[in-house]
Amino acid sequence: MGASLKARMSSEPVYQWWMQPDRFEPQFLKTLLRPYPAEDMACVRVSKLVNKSVKNGRTISEITLLDKKARVTELARMLGGQTDAACKHAEALLK
Numbered sequence: 001m002g003a004s005l006k007a008r009m010s011s012e013p014v015y016q017w018w019m020q021p022d023r024f025e026p027q028f029l030k031t032l033l034r035p036y037p038a039e040d041m042a043c044v045r046v047s048k049l050v051n052k053s054v055k056n057g058r059t060i061s062e063i064t065l066l067d068k069k070a071r072v073t074e075l076a077r078m079l080g081g082q083t084d085a086a087c088k089h090a091e092a093l094l095k
Contacts, residue, residue, distance in 0.1 A: 047066055051063075
């Protein structure tokens with residue numbers, strides 16, 4: 001996860017600061033809370049479900065490959081729930 005997060009940070013100092021959760025500097029936090037430039041955004045298909053849970057005191061990471069129906073269900077969940085409207089919207093987005 002570190003490399004993935006690092007790739008999304010704007011610079012090495014920002015990444016290093018972010019990795020220190022005990023720091024709280026309101027002025028610096030405000031610089032992190034700016035809109036992300038639309039021209040730098042990308043859209044990727046939802047094809048895997050990544051889940052982390054704790055079982056018997058151990059952290060377990062699970063990756064599940066999603067079929068077409070599961071992709072609709074997961075995208076609907078991310079859109080706000082598994083209502084009929086969310087599922088229809090998810091189906092439209094995946095076309």
